Amino acid sequence: QVQLVESGGGLVQAGGSLRLSCAASGRTFSTxxxxxxxxxxxxEREFVLAIRWSGGEAYYADSDSVKGRFTISRDNAKNTVxxxxxxxxxxxxxxxxxxxxxxxxxxxRDRHTYDYWGQGTQVTVSS
Numbered sequence: 001q002v003q004l005v006e007s008g009g010g011l012v013q014a015g016g017s018l019r020l021s022c023a024a025s026g027r028t029f030s031t032x033x034x035x036x037x038x039x040x041x042x043x044e045r046e047f048v049l050a051i052r053w054s055g056g057e058a059y060y061a062d063s064d065s066v067k068g069r070f071t072i073s074r075d076n077a078k079n080t081v082x083x084x085x086x087x088x089x090x091x092x093x094x095x096x097x098x099x100x101x102x103x104x105x106x107x108x109r110d111r112h113t114y115d116y117w118g119q120g121t122q123v124t125v126s127s
Contacts, residue, residue, distance in 0.1 A: 002026045002100050002116040009096060009121030012088055016125070020083040022098030022118060031100040031116070033108055034081040035059075036072065038094035038123075045097070050108040051081060059108045066092075088125045095120040 008020040022034065035050035049072040050059040058072050069087045074080065081098060099114035106113040 002028055002031055004098050004100060004116055004118035006096065006098050006118045006121040009123045011124045011126065014089055014125055014127050016088050017084070017086045018088065018123060020085070020096055020098075020121060020123070022081045022083075024079040024081070024100060028079045028100075030102050032104045033101045034074065035099045035101065035108055035114060036081075036083045036096060037099060037111055038092075038096045039120075040091075040094040043094075045111055046094075047109045047111065048096070049083065050101075061109065085123070088123075090125045090127045093123060093125050095122050 003025045005023050006020060008018060012018055033050055033052045036048040037045050038048055039045040047061050048066055049070060051072045051074050053076060060067060071084045073082045097120045098118045100116040101114045
């Protein structure tokens with residue numbers, strides 16, 4: 001089993017920044033990649049970014065919703081993944097979830113690829 005704990009959410013004004021962290025524990029060696037998703041009220045869970053532990057290859061959402069504003073990074077020694085969010089907009093308001101995928105293949109933009117999920121952290125961007 002792998003446990004994921006997100007932190008760093010909160011309330012921020014539009015244009016501000018936040019950095020979310022996701023600390024993994026347990027059988028982390030069994031995971032291949034980590035991803036961030038978000039879910040706004042009344043909407044489906046949406047892929048944001050993902051990264052592979054080995055090599056650090058990053059995967060971005062096909063849409064332009066976060067491109068140029070959000071970046072993902074990882075610290076293998078700490079088993080922690082970060083989501084840096086800049087130039088935040090009210091439409092970024094959502095619960096942000098991190099997730100871990102065990103398979104070295106599979107579409108990291110698809111939430112069904114992931115085996116483990118954190119509890120989520122709320123991000124609220126005021127206008």
